[in-house]
Amino acid sequence: MINDKPAILVVDDDLTNIQVGIRMLKDVDDYQMIFATSGEQALERVKEHDFDLILLDILMQPMDGFEVCRRLKADKATHHIPVVFLTARTDSDSLIQGFELGGVDYVTKPFNAHELCARVKTHLELKRYHDRDIEETQREIILMMSAVCEFKSVETGQHINRVAEISALLARLAGCSGQLCQEIRWAAAMHDVGKVAIPDAILHKPARLTPQEFEIIKTHTVYGHDILRHSTRQLLRCAAVIAHQHHEHWDGSGYPQGLSGEEIDLRGRIVIIADVFDALLQKRAYKHAWSYDEVLDYMRERRGTEFDPRLLDLFFAHINEVVEIEERLKDVIVHHPKDA
Known part of the structure; x- marks a missing residue:
């Protein structure tokens, strides 16, 4: 979240794709949109902001989307962020590789506005439910530890x-x-x-x-x-x-x-x-x-x-x-x- 709005990072080395995707999403909801034009820049962006979803292109150079996803999932600070791949590739090997690396979904290019917006909305809602469960668990921990403090x-x-x-x-x-x-x-x-x-x-x-x-x-x-x-x-x-x-x-x-x-x-x-x-x-x-x-x-x-x-x-x-x-x-x- 950034300023209480769902924060989405769009990563693509083609600015036209970024602009199209952001325009489609902005038309349906008030998301906080941030973009990166390379894998390296994306990894810097996640250090600066707390994102609720990452839309990640696969075919980038020199670091492709699969490698970016692998690094995100290997880092405790970012492994919880859902990653949706953006790609023109629909072969089964690419799909399987993306899911095995921790991706939660694919959106094919060229974008279909209804499909892109529906998938983004679904994964933001899933993350919201997941975060709510985690927050409740953390609050229970805090209440229990506070009770210990009070006793002590x-x-x-x-x-x-x-x-x-x-x-x-x-x-x-x-x-x-x-x-x-x-x-x-x-x-x-x-x-x-x-x-x-x-x-x-x-x-x-x-x-x-x-x-x-x-x-x-x-x-x-x-x-x-x-x-x-x-x-x-x-x-x-x-x-x-x-x-x-x-x-x-x-x-x-x-x-x-x-x-x-x-x-x-x-x-x-x-x-x-x-x-x-x-x-x-x-x-x-x-x-x-x-x-x-x-x-x-x-x-x-x-x-x-x-x-x-x-x-x-x-x-x-x-x-x-x-x-x-x-x-x-x-x-x-x-x-x-x-x-x-």
């Missing part, structure tokens, strides 16, 4: 939910696409997953940490990244970035990498604002709950040092919406009756 950490499940909701709000205000806002909402719930590797004696210490203990606490960002970084799934890769970077500061004074400014991924810059805001409002064994005014004064003082100034300005401009989330998802304190 002093933070409550509502802290996780508040950080997720505030992060999604801030992402929307920052101009992120609807898809990215949803990714951030789910992935932000995993920001502290690395705390599962921190000893309980430190994590639950009812007093301020020593400098040595704080150094150990800081490693939760690295552990969280290590837990998540091997996934090839977009949602879990997003969670890996957030887990790693949600304690990086705008001026470079944060941890674990000491990144500064836009070296810090936007997702990390968003989540640190949501996390700090909510954490300071909560009571802990080593601190009292701060008031809204105290928290906002603290954050205002750190504009441009701890926090991205543009994002913090957006946060303050919409503070009523942030507070609404905070109040709606307040922790519920259960008072158990005393034994009779």
